[in-house]
Amino acid sequence: MQHRLLKWFHQNKRDLPWRTNPSWYKTFLSEIILQQTTVAQGLPYYQKFIQQYPDIKSLAKADEQSVLHLWAGLGYYSRARNMLKAARIIYTEHDGVFPQDYKTALALPGIGPYSAAAILSISYNLPHAVIDGNVIRVICRLYAIKEDTREKNTLNRIKKHATKLLDKKAPGDFNEAMMELGATTCTPRQPLCQSCPINRFCIAYKKNLVIKIPYKSKPAKKKKLINLVGVIKNKSQICIMRRPDSGLLAGMWEFPILEIRDWDNLDIHYDRFKSRFELTGQLGIISEEMRQIYSHIDLRFKGIILNTAKKSIHKNDYVDVKWVDFSELKNYAIHNAHKKIIAWLADQ
DNA sequence: AATGCGGGGAT
DNA sequence: ATCCCAGCATT
Numbered sequence: 001m002q003h004r005l006l007k008w009f010h011q012n013k014r015d016l017p018w019r020t021n022p023s024w025y026k027t028f029l030s031e032i033i034l035q036q037t038t039v040a041q042g043l044p045y046y047q048k049f050i051q052q053y054p055d056i057k058s059l060a061k062a063d064e065q066s067v068l069h070l071w072a073g074l075g076y077y078s079r080a081r082n083m084l085k086a087a088r089i090i091y092t093e094h095d096g097v098f099p100q101d102y103k104t105a106l107a108l109p110g111i112g113p114y115s116a117a118a119i120l121s122i123s124y125n126l127p128h129a130v131i132d133g134n135v136i137r138v139i140c141r142l143y144a145i146k147e148d149t150r151e152k153n154t155l156n157r158i159k160k161h162a163t164k165l166l167d168k169k170a171p172g173d174f175n176e177a178m179m180e181l182g183a184t185t186c187t188p189r190q191p192l193c194q195s196c197p198i199n200r201f202c203i204a205y206k207k208n209l210v211i212k213i214p215y216k217s218k219p220a221k222k223k224k225l226i227n228l229v230g231v232i233k234n235k236s237q238i239c240i241m242r243r244p245d246s247g248l249l250a251g252m253w254e255f256p257i258l259e260i261r262d263w264d265n266l267d268i269h270y271d272r273f274k275s276r277f278e279l280t281g282q283l284g285i286i287s288e289e290m291r292q293i294y295s296h297i298d299l300r301f302k303g304i305i306l307n308t309a310k311k312s313i314h315k316n317d318y319v320d321v322k323w324v325d326f327s328e329l330k331n332y333a334i335h336n337a338h339k340k341i342i343a344w345l346a347d348q
Numbered sequence: 349a350a351t352g353c354g355g356g357g358a359t
Numbered sequence: 360a361t362c363c364c365a366g367c368a369t370t
Contacts, residue, residue: 037364132365216363292355351370352369
């Protein structure tokens with residue numbers, strides 16, 4: 001099994017930038033970026049990061065806002081913040097080299113069981129089996145495991161299989177091969193079982209259960225939220241604020257918002273917005289409804305332009321305030337929902 | 349064990 | 360509109 005898989009991998013692996021002249025740093029960077037993220041989505045970000053921060057020293061010495069700015073749009077922003085923290089620890093406490101044992105790796109911020117196993121196996125050929133979404137799917141099908149993959153019990157079974165299967169001579173290649181197979185052949189919806197190198201070992205394939213496996217229970221329903229997004233203008237300047245360092249979109253810049261229950265009584269919302277930020281001013285145009293789906297929130301929002309004569313403003317829970325020209329907005333780490341507001345403004 | 353944390357693509 | 364994908368940290 002291992003031999004067939006490895007041979008397939010060597011013949012079919014995708015040509016990805018972290019695979020040419022590999023180093024632990026490239027692996028580290030790519031693995032953090034690819035957490036909860038497809039290669040297609042993460043690739044341009046990897047290119048930007050390796051260009052701007054080519055080695056551990058340059059990353060360790062970067063400031064958080066620069067890293068968040070480069071990360072903006074990719075989501076799960078704590079990954080960026082933790083990656084920076086980890087880089088600083090590696091640089092100052094581990095002589096600038098990624099730790100070579102599992103426990104020490106796991107202690108780094110943002111490095112969990114998956115990333116530790118991935119980096120240690122790929123960079124140092126250490127025998128740790130990775131368990132990611134691809135591996136879960138491949139193993140569930142190989143052994144026709146029908147139980148809910150959200151359950152701890154099921155994951156423990158999968159981990160046992162993965163550890164047993166791991167090729168101890170080439171753990172890095174084996175791990176990459178399993179994930180590559182899951183990403184390109186043993187896919188969720190239309191798996192290419194005919195061209196799978198290990199279909200002869202696959203119980204789900206034999207029993208015609210491939211499309212029913214793996215089973216995953218439904219996640220909780222998303223909470224619905226509605227925001228009024230205030231584009232507060234003083235002459236040519238626009239007000240942006242930075243969110244607190246924890247919680248949703250931590251540390252990111254945005255236009256000040258007001259949470260509302262529905263779109264009725266817009267005049268009242270408008271007054272509440274002004275009193276919340278201790279503003280006076282004239283209401284301008286209001287945008288069409290926009291939408292952003294987060295992992296646990298379904299957000300609908302509209303932009304509303306507000307012209308004010310003064311720059312005094314109340315911060316509320318925000319930690320920083322700036323007045324900038326429209327053209328300067330691109331220099332700030334602004335999350336995707338409010339990039340949609342910027343696109344709307346650009347259209348005016 | 350459950351929840352919080354983004355974004356995008358396919359159907 | 361509704362499905363799906365993908366790890367880590369905190370509670």
